[in-house]
Amino acid sequence: MKTMISLAVASTLLMSGAALAQDGTKVEDAIKYRQSALTTLAWNFGPLGAMAKGDMDYDAEEAAMRAKRVQELAVMPWEGFIEGSLRNDGHGIETAALAKTGDNWDDFEKKQQDFEEEATKLAEVVSNDDDFAALRKQVAATSKTCKNCHDEYRAEN
Amino acid sequence: MKTMISLAVASTLLMSGAALAQDGTKVEDAIKYRQSALTTLAWNFGPLGAMAKGDMDYDAEEAAMRAKRVQELAVMPWEGFIEGSLRNDGHGIETAALAKTGDNWDDFEKKQQDFEEEATKLAEVVSNDDDFAALRKQVAATSKTCKNCHDEYRAEN
Incomplete structure (x- = not known):
């Protein structure tokens, strides 16, 4: 679970003197x-x-x-999954991130990478060719990596 | 005010059959x-x-x-300022975007551009030089363009 906390987030938390991922406000942020x-x-x-x-x-x-933009954004959300920020972690904040995400962290990271790779291909396909068939195929491939992760780690309600 | 609605947003709204910036849900989105x-x-x-x-x-x-990331993100928020989405537009959604933003649209767009330009310079300064003084100066210049817009068009409460 150590990898759940990026250096950036750790620094942000430390600079404010907050407890590392144990301060309610910071988990909320x-x-x-x-x-x-x-x-x-x-x-x-x-x-x-x-x-x-x-x-x-x-x-x-x-x-x-x-x-x-999708390619640029694809790498950004993950540092927000800090320790203590999943469902049932006692923070009282509404989140769809299931507790089992923490038990399968390597798989969660693998699924992030799959998405980032497909998003990178998407940006390449779209910028290199004015080819609707290629776009359609790569949009589906990218969308599938979203779904793969949501099916496993996102609550439906 | 026509420029408030980007083609992308217009298309997104049209594809769902929603009224253009007059449908409550879409304004909320x-x-x-x-x-x-x-x-x-x-x-x-x-x-x-x-x-x-x-x-x-x-x-x-x-x-x-x-x-x-700041440079990449700097261009993204503005298409969300669609017609009917400011404060006091009757949508009932909490937003800090003051009604006068709509009366000063050219100035609002100018302030967006100022920010985008400084954010671009920030990314250049930081990637070209491992120079803390230059970073510090450009962070301040970028931050000033945020403040310029917030002071004018963002509600304090």
């Missing part, structure tokens, strides 16, 4: 941060999903912009 | 999105501010990573 990063990600992925499904007209420029 | 993007931004700017103030040890690698 970390949860709010990861939820915010994931919301920002979902908003930007939305138009790509809509284009892939045919719910939105394909626009190569828009697709490239969204894919670039 | 836009508000939640911009707040999320700004929270993600603030979290990543935090360590840079702390390093500049001496509250956190200077770490060139950490600074470069944070500055890159």
Whole structure:
């Protein structure tokens, strides 16, 4: 579980004199941060999903912009999963991050990496080719890595 | 006020059949999105501010990573300021975005651009030089553009 706390977060917590991931406010900040990063990600992925499904007209420029942002954002949420910030950790803050995430940390990190890799390919596919079929395929591959992690570690309610 | 609605947002709204920026749920999504993007931004700017103030040890690698993220995120929040989403617009959602933002849209956009420019310089300064003095100066310049906009258009309560 040591890897749950990035150096950055540790530094942020230490500089404020707060207990490391045991201070209620800081756990709240970390949860709010990861939820915010994931919301920002979902908003930007939305138009790509809509284009892939045919719910939105394909626009190569828009697709490239969204894919670039998805790639940039893909690495950001994870440092918010600090120790003591999962469900049932006693912090009293609403979070969908299941307690079993902590018991399967290596797998959780593997799933993050899978997503980051597919998001990187997505940005490459979209910027290199004005190719709707390739976009569609890679949007599906990326989306699958989101689902793989959500199915396992995100609460449904 | 037409420029308040980006094509992306318009498309997202249209694809779901929602009224353009007049549907309560969609206004809520836009508000939640911009707040999320700004929270993600603030979290990543935090360590840079702390390093500049001496509250956190200077770490060139950490600074470069944070500055890159700040630059990437700097362009994201603004599309969330859709028409009908400011304070007193009758949507009933908590937002600090003052109504006068809509009356001074050109100035609001100018302030966004000022911030984006300083954030770009920040990423350049940090990645080109392992130079704490330059970082400190550019963190202050970037922070000033945040404050310029907050002082004018963000509610204090």
